[in-house]
Amino acid sequence: MTYTPRIDPDAIVALDVHTHIEADHHGRLSLDAELMAASARYFRAGQDRTPTIDRVAAHYRERNMAAVVFTVDASTELGHPALSSEEIACQAAEHADVLIPFGSVDPRRGEAAVAQARRLVRDFGVLGFKFHPSLQGFAPNDPAHYPLWQALEDLGSVALFHTGQTGIGAGLPGGRGIKLRYSDPMLLDDVAADFPGLTMILAHPSVPWVDASLSIAGHKSNVYLDLSGWSPKYFPPQLVRQAAGPLRHKVLFGSDYPLLTPDRWMADFAALDVKEEARPLIYKENALRVLGLRKEPL
Template sequence: MDSSGGPDIDLAGLVAIDVHTHAEVSATGHTSLSQELLDASATYFGAHGHRQPTIDELAGYYRERKLAAVVFTVDAEHATGHPPIANEEVAESCARHADTLIPFASVDPWRGRAAARTARRLVAEHGVRGFKFHPSLQGFQPNDRMAYPLYEVIEELGVPALFHTGQTGIGAGVPGGGGIRLGYSNPMFVDDVAVDFPYLKIILAHPSFPWQDEALAVATHKPFVYIDLSGWSPKYFPPRLVRYANSLLREKVLFGSDYPVITPDRWLADFAKLDIKPEVRPLILKENAARLLGLAREG
């Protein structure tokens, strides 16, 4: 790791950068979500029986495949009552594997101005490289002004904010969806954030069913809005998403798996069969993320 706390990643030796993986269990066995919500997610993804790897295990898995990974948990304690895995633990665990792992944090926006102070500390003292939001799970509309002090700090620090968009497997099949409201994850709410924080680097996570066109519109209109392709096998990508990835958004689309519920092995195998131009593949798999995450210089 370098003196700034940043990762020490050999870009030339990497096959790809996965911008979307989850820390689901702490070193002491504390899970990121309640067992009910984890079970619902596993059922939704057909991933029953999948292990919840520790971050050390995740690092070994990705290193073996010559992949780098962005790792985060979700702090949704206000809405769910479930204490999060500590961001400090995620960052310190990633620091042990700085050749492979890139730490993001998650700070519940309901924590108000304390959230903004926490974000600043996590970047300065723990080398965090970005922040994850899950509006449906955290129970907030992204353009709610209560989150703006937090966005202001993230924009100032120059690190990305990754927003879950579209439907979620968390709570799927649970009565009332486990209290999770899908409407909070419409990308058009994030468009307001992109207007009010014009230099904030934003990643819209997932093919944004049922708002795929909205996500494409936001990403083509706002220069610092990107899309990650996590949470779906590429063979199910909407045709319009593939067309935009091949053309207008070729430098703004990012590989993401959603590991451990979807493995990079499965995702990359299906992506190899997708009708993507040869010159676009390395952009999606590695080069776009390297620039966005500050691992490679622009130009």
């Protein structure tokens, strides 16, 4: 089944661009038990960590929100089989009024990753791709991965990259071998410069490199930021100032559900000193335009 969005931009109050599918209908998990447990401790997640895509859709439908859903294919680095992006796209097509599927391919699979990305767009209708350089164990600016970025640019797809600290592996010896330096946003500045037609989203506040992400988003018109993975009450002050002012057209609401719920994110963001005219941009309007779901200019 090919996904075709049926989201009514005027009927939703927010569009969450960062939602994980961590379990499929067969009971398979996106990560092994040790990594799942470590991330749950890091986020102090008390809610269900493994809702099926049907339950994710119900969660957002009840709140009059839409959500981008994805998994992360880190099979080469972790030796753990990835959930099927094809299956996620097909299931999202059954909830096209609230869900938007992104694919995930393992960049270390080279030409096979490029071919899979093309199939996911052509045959399944995904609107973008999620990458986690630290978890997948690759440097985004390595020329070996440039054919993949070229393919995504040619396809008109959005590329969403994890940046900064990660709760996956947190608290484990050696962080289970996960290297944070791969998620330095300055590596993505190279990609943004070399592929100016590729729309990129840098996920999370990028700690400890928040200023780098702010600088890149202010410099590169094809780069946006999502605000997921942190409760807004812990946002660095310079991030709040930029989101409320100069970068108000470049930042997007993201929760990191199911690790952080949209309810908690929204409640904490409401307490920030952000002008009312900037809030609709952050909650949904910027994301609608990045994803091509609203055409008219801001």
